[in-house]
Every structure is written in structure tokens, then in C-alpha cells.
Amino acid sequence: MDLLARLVDFYVGTVETNAVSLESVTKTFGSVRAVDDLTLRVPRGQTVALLGPNGAGKSTAIGVLLGLLPPDSGRATVFGLDPERAVRRGRVGAMPQEGGLIPRVTVRELLGFLAGTYPAPLPLDRLLALAQITHLRDRRVDRLSGGQAQRVRYATALAGDPDLLVLDEPTAALDVEARREFWDSMRGLASRGRTILFSTHYLEEADEQADRIIVVDRGRVIADGTSADIKRAVALTTVSVTARGDATWLGALPGVRHLEIHGDRAHLRSGDPDATVMALAEAGAVRDLQVVPANLEDAFVALIRKETV
Numbered sequence: 679m680d681l682l683a684r685l686v687d688f689y690v691g692t693v694e695t696n697a698v699s700l701e702s703v704t705k706t707f708g709s710v711r712a713v714d715d716l717t718l719r720v721p722r723g724q725t726v727a728l729l730g731p732n733g734a735g736k737s738t739a740i741g742v743l744l745g746l747l748p749p750d751s752g753r754a755t756v757f758g759l760d761p762e763r764a765v766r767r768g769r770v771g772a773m774p775q776e777g778g779l780i781p782r783v784t785v786r787e788l789l790g791f792l793a794g795t796y797p798a799p800l801p802l803d804r805l806l807a808l809a810q811i812t813h814l815r816d817r818r819v820d821r822l823s824g825g826q827a828q829r830v831r832y833a834t835a836l837a838g839d840p841d842l843l844v845l846d847e848p849t850a851a852l853d854v855e856a857r858r859e860f861w862d863s864m865r866g867l868a869s870r871g872r873t874i875l876f877s878t879h880y881l882e883e884a885d886e887q888a889d890r891i892i893v894v895d896r897g898r899v900i901a902d903g904t905s906a907d908i909k910r911a912v913a914l915t916t917v918s919v920t921a922r923g924d925a926t927w928l929g930a931l932p933g934v935r936h937l938e939i940h941g942d943r944a945h946l947r948s949g950d951p952d953a954t955v956m957a958l959a960e961a962g963a964v965r966d967l968q969v970v971p972a973n974l975e976d977a978f979v980a981l982i983r984k985e986t987v
């Protein structure tokens with residue numbers, strides 16, 4: 679029977695083109711609608727960043743797609759299978775935001791135990807090398823630094839040699855060097871056809887590493903595309919000038935969607951920078967004028983603030 683189930687899973691997993699599929703998923707906690715009618719599909723082989731402000735619903739969506747949280751309505755599948763089943767088959771490796779490590783065992787014992795739960799685990803030496811924790815193999819898990827524990831969590835995600843990696847803020851505790859090594863390793867996996875879904879608050883990581891960015895807010899998708907698509911869609915350019923005295927009037931100039939004043943510098947986010955610059959010139963307020971096209975962080979802030987071009 680188990681063999682038959684495996685054959686069915688294998689067949690479904692082969693014909694399904696999406697690694698991840700959330701269909702109209704809603705998940706509430708009391709009065710909080712953490713995920714609200716969310717539909718999201720990730721084709722095989724893509725590296726996708728999930729962005730959103732604190733409390734946007736990223737971890738909840740990840741919990742549903744890993745089968746850790748039952749949705750109130752809607753459905754999650756992973757390679758066409760129920761998430762629990764895909765996890766049991768070793769198709770999915772997950773890296774939780776925190777926790778997830780058993781105390782009082784060594785790194786080697788923890789990973790050895792995990793390997794025994796998967797049908798086709800990675801050999802231990804290879805796993806230790808991939809996560810760059812070979813030197814930590816005999817260290818107790820509860821005596822690791824934050825960054826070391828994060829690498830061990832990464833190893834636990836890779837243990838079953840998964841086709842899909844789901845990583846919730848994977849680089850949160852890592853120093854600059856470790857972060858770079860982590861992304862090198864991740865790119866290696868992506869180049870071997872693995873699907874990667876990660877959440878992050880580091881927008882430059884999303885910009886550099888992801889083929890596609892999905893921005894969620896209040897449990898819903900508010901933007902979905904390449905980094906360039908999202909910047910283009912929001913396309914707010916920052917026009918900065920030196921302005922002494924009360925500069926709040928600059929916020930009313932043509933094209934200006936948002937005004938920030940830091941000391942004597944005024945930063946105007948504009949959907950029509952030509953019109954804004956013309957108006958500044960007419961008003962004689964072009965001292966130290968600087969025009970900087972939107973970056974992903976600008977686009978993200980504009981999206982969350984619901985500024986539109």
C-alpha cells in the first residue's frame with residue numbers, strides 16, 4: 679500500500695508544474711485575519727522572495743503551505759500533494775524563523791536523527807559541508823551562537839535533499855560573511871533546479887537573489903513580479919533639494935506623493951519627477967537638486983503606504 683501511495687505521489691509530483699500552490703487560503707486567529715483569500719503559485723525551479731511588513735501574514739502563509747497550520751478555507755498543495763505528505767516524502771525542507779532544534783543533542787546527532795526520517799537523505803558529511811558547519815558537528819545544539827544555530831537550521835532544511843526549500847527569514851542572525859556564503863549555497867541549489875521560497879526583511883537580498891518577488895500586506899498579495907516590474911509599477915522617484923525653513927509646501931508640488939524632511943534636506947517621492955523638478959525650478963528651490971530613481975525599498979514603502987503613481 680505504501681509503495682502504491684509512493685507511486686501515486688511520484689506520478690502527481692511529476693505532472694504538477696507548480697512546486698507551491700495556495701488557492702484562496704484564509705487563516706484567522708481570533709479576530710485577526712492573518713491570511714486573507716490568498717492565492718499564490720510558485721512554478722518549479724523559481725526562487726521567490728516573500729516580502730511584507732511585520733504581521734503581514736508571511737509566516738502564517740508559510741505555516742499553511744508546510745501543513746503546520748490548517749487553513750480555515752482554501753487549499754495548499756506542494757508538488758500537487760497535501761503539504762504533510764510532501765514533507766513526509768522529503769520533497770520539502772523548511773527553515774523556521776526560530777526554534778526547531780532539539781536541545782541536549784549534538785549537531786551530528788540531530789542531523790543523523792533527521793536523516794533517518796527521510797527516504798533519500800543527503801549524506802551527513804555533504805550536509806555538514808553544504809551548511810558550513812563541519813567544525814560544529816560535535817557541538818551541543820543548545821550551546822550554539824545565534825548565527826551558528828541558524829546554519830544548523832539550514833542544515834535541517836536540507837537534510838532530506840528536498841526539491842523545495844521554504845525559508846522564513848533565513849539570514850536574520852547571520853553576519854555579513856555568513857550571509858554571503860548562505861546565498862552562494864542557495865544559488866548552487868537553485869542552479870540545480872531546486873525551488874526556493876524565502877521571506878525576508880532585507881530588501882537587497884530579495885532584489886539580488888529572487889527571480890520573483892511577492893509582496894503581501896494584511897494577508898493579501900499586493901504586488902507580484904520581478905524586482906524591475908515592481909519598481910516600474912510603483913516607480914516613485916526621489917527628488918531631493920536643500921530647503922531651509924518650513925518646507926512642508928513642497929509636499930503640494932505636482933507629482934509629489936510623499937514628503938520627508940531630514941534636517942535641511944527635503945526628499946520628495948514623485949510619480950512624475952519631470953513635473954516636480956519643473957515646479958521646483960519655477961519656485962527657485964533647486965539647491966543641491968538630486969534625482970534618484972526608485973529602488974526596491976522605495977517601491978516597498980510606497981506599496982505599503984498605498985502610494986500609487
Ligand SMILES: Nc1ncnc2c1ncn2[C@@H]1O[C@H](COP(=O)(O)OP(=O)(O)OP(=O)(O)O)[C@@H](O)[C@H]1O
Pocket residue numbers: 707708710711712730731732733734735736737738739
Ligand atoms: N498563533 C497566533 N495566534 C494569534 N495571532 C497570530 C498567531 N500567529 C500569527 N498571528 C497574527 O497574525 C498576523 C500575521 O502574523 P505573521 O506571523 O504571519 O506575520 P509575518 O508577516 O510573518 O510577520 P513578521 O515579519 O513580523 O514575522 C499578525 O497580526 C499576528 O499577530
